[in-house]
Amino acid sequence: MEKNDALAAFAALSQPTRLDVIRHLIAAGEDGLLAGEIAERLSVRANTLSANLSILLQAGLVSKRREGRSIRYCAELDGLRALIGFLLQDCCGGRPELCQPLIESVGRASAPQNQNVMEGS
């Protein structure tokens, strides 16, 4: 990931509505959400949301596809992962031991209660 891509991603994530949007989209899983659904859940006007979605799109953090009259947005996990990778490179570059504890703790934290990595879905 280039520096400019990272800057765009950081800027996209630095606004409350947009951060909420991607969190909702991630939580929604692969099916994502329709623009209208997002607007209703977050209580933002359609045009405001549209502008924010376009910024997230530009930053490569979401994707969209038309579905009839609606437009479905999905979190672009590759984009998020690239951003995390950018941070990890800077943070851990040359000194992996610095972030190993973090990675392990996330591994634990993200395997909560009702889910078992071992059982296939």
Add this chain to the structure above:
Amino acid sequence: MEKNDALAAFAALSQPTRLDVIRHLIAAGEDGLLAGEIAERLSVRANTLSANLSILLQAGLVSKRREGRSIRYCAELDGLRALIGFLLQDCCGGRPELCQPLIESVGRASAPQNQNVMEGS
């Protein structure tokens, strides 16, 4: 990490000079850099840099301590790690397998010799 902390960190990292600052500080290691050294390396005026450093400080991404007439800044790796954790939580939450490949690739990428983090800045 709270949502507001993450927003502050993203905003802090979304500006070219500030992103350069933390990258230089990380590369500088535990000794960090004096404010004047940073200003000279990045060719930014002292007062502009000071304002940007204060934003990074507020976001918990750097720390400072006085050293005679100068002030030494250091990257706050805990803050960076917290931010990465926030992203990983959102990204991988409930589905660790999504980010495992990323984590492993970073582990590999950060292993080789004394690679230079600064290239491309």
Add this chain to the structure above:
DNA sequence: CTGTCATTTCCATAATTCATGAATCATGGA
């Protein structure tokens, strides 16, 4: 074709961010 729904685009306004010069603060030396 006409009407409606979902979303986007256009435009104006309000708010925020940013870099700058001037002034100020803090430290250390003469």
Add this chain to the structure above:
DNA sequence: TCCATGATTCATGAATTATGGAAATGACAG
């Protein structure tokens, strides 16, 4: 104390960003 140095604070203007209303686009039904 006085002065020089390193850094910060303050006030300003330029630029960017966010938001809302109105209009336009695209898709579908009748």
